[in-house]
Amino acid sequence: MILVTGATGNLGSKVIAHLLNKGTAAKDIAALVREEEDASTLKEQGIHIRIGDYAEIDSLVKAFAGVDKMLLISSNDRGAVENRTKHHINAITAAKAANVKHIAYTSFVRKPGHENSAISGFQNSHVESENFLKESGITYTILQNCIYQEMILAFIGEGVAETDTILFPAQDGKASWVLREELAEAAANILITNGHENKTYPLTNTTSVGFEQIAAYISEVLGKKVTYVSPAVEDFKAILAKAGVPDLYIGMFTMWGTGIAAGMMDLEDTTLEILLGRKPTSVHRFIEQVYRIEQEQSLA
Template sequence: MSAIFVTGATGLVGSAVTKHLLDRGETVVGAVRSDADAARLPDSATARLFDFAGTTQQLDAALDGIDRVFLMRPPAIEDVQRYLFPFIDACLNHDIRQIVFLSLQGVQGNRKTPHYAVEQYLKLTDAPYTSLRPNFFMQNLSGTYADEIRERGEIIVPAGRAFTAFIDARDIGRVAATVLTEPGHERKAYTLSGEQSLRYARVATIMTRVLGRPIRYTRPSENDYLALLADKGYPDDYIAVQKMIYRVVRLNISAFPNRMIRKLTGRPATRFEQFVQDYSDSWHA
């Protein structure tokens, strides 16, 4: 059996990976935590119950008949040495021929992130890895920040006047499907950005035009933004991560567009206008 095991198969990126693999005629086994999650998979994908905290025997069972893996770290897992390293070991024991890991842009210079530890372990074990290092998701605006946009017509993030080369998560799915099914990508890392570099003020202008109602970028200070998160009851570790993320943004580290999506898939990255049209329901009351 030649099949691809997709972790996070019902999530934002995992579902896109699953879709594009199925479009290519691949056999996809989606990792799920429950029967309810299994019901969210496309009918042509196979659901398989899976937990990174499983025993060695359970990890082995999850990989039965699998020859390639799409690996992403669940946001709740910080201790990757305890939960992800054993899964990587199981992949190696099963002679998995490729592990595509969803990493983080700039991870090579940020040793404190779990993603850095995973990338280093993949190299240390001589795993047949491919690392994908995406920029900020456009879908943050239709997910994390959707309530403020929908209810108040405001984008509230402390990005200042910095630029960001946003990426559509669906494009990550296209890239993952490409590198999982075409040769020549083992032991490589790809930084993935969109082809536009936009200030949040420009993001608000585009959303205003496409949605037909005013959207404003409020440009809060870091302190005001962190205080807003605290008032909403977010935990300290989440607030600390947000603080780090937007300090990186304000340094314009995420500002640089590239054509890697186009190079790898033969099609350009999704433009922001198209994303807003496709996700317009996210911001309607």
């Protein structure tokens, strides 16, 4: 039995879809959810629904009963970073109690110097979780995912086609953006094949891209010049605050922008390509698809 946590989330639901598409029977898949009513679609597909909460170990032990392999998708708790670490430790502790044989854990790509970067808290949570998993005695695979290509759209905002400007404090930093769909497919491949025991995989694209290049890609699709502007961090915060952006998002955008500026996600690797059996989708292709669709919809 393969169990996927966060099964109704964007990544978990895609992993389950890939497991099914690759021939895993629904009866051999379990989905961990907090509320059963959220999993009606999965239930209709014949997938086992397990109810559990990262904050409640007893519920997890019960939910993990009979599971051989588990994909532990990192917590998306919006509270203190320590909450996430505790959630991961709870899940690993419960998996050990339930005799789960193998855990694949979705971590995040790391580079030297991350301890002093803008994303240090986020990274430290993954470091602590990885170490706890390694020391648990359970066979593991650590998936160090890089930043999603979908996040590009959040960072540049919805009005680029109207303003012709990308405003983001990433300076000339680059990131090895990856498509969430392909990270889900790679995770599914790992869950249904052997040879991944006690390995750590950096899952990045083969080419890193910065916002100057992203602006050029958008310009190409829109047929007009889009300019990238990287303001000072405090100026960026003030601009967003004046626009009414909530503090939570201002903090998040600033953290990621500064992290990219420091090169914390600039890591090119072929592991994802090997796991997929093809080159990952490029940022150029992603941007082309997104803005081409938007143009077609606006003309319809």
